[in-house]
Amino acid sequence: QKEVEQNSGPLSVPEGAIASLNCTYSDRGSQSFFWYRQYSGKSPELIMSIYSNGDKEDGRFTAQLNKASQYVSLLIRDSQPSDSATYLCAVNLAGNQFYFGTGTSLTVIP
């Protein structure tokens, strides 16, 4: 069983819509959760981190964490074509190791 699971997509949304990206994880001891954005041919770039149950908002991005359901999501409001990328979910387990999902490809259609 993979530590972190994501729907690989591709996910397509029209410009201005809300994009919803989902991630589940297997280890209940997971303490911190991250969303990275990766443009084609580039390295992952951190966009959000969340540690506590509930929502965390940063501009057009909202991360949601539900530890009971072992579920973390990322909402992108007012999606822009520049948001088209692959979004990686990452989980910090014991120590300083990170486990990454395989990523969800998002396309925002103008």
Add this chain to the structure above:
Amino acid sequence: DAEITQSPRHKITETGRQVTLACHQTWNHNNMFWYRQDLGHGLRLIHYSYGVQDTNKGEVSDGYSVSRSNTEDLPLTLESAASSQTSVYFCASSERTGMADTQYFGPGTRLTVL
């Protein structure tokens, strides 16, 4: 500005050759990591280090080695390159911010083994 760099950015080598990929960070982070990224597998941890003289194996460490002689550098060596090691390699370093460590990635090295 502090940063993390990798070199070379692109490398083509032949099966059986030894290859070393460099990673250098100027953030003074203790923790450094090497990942490979392949279609369908996402980022997989190869080796990591929590400080000078400390190295640990990750999920896919066979055929790879690292050494940590200073805080800034964690070179990754492929002892005898194989075609299965054709991949994009990312180096990362992390710092503790608040409750958890946050990882930052280098630009990547695309390695092709012929």
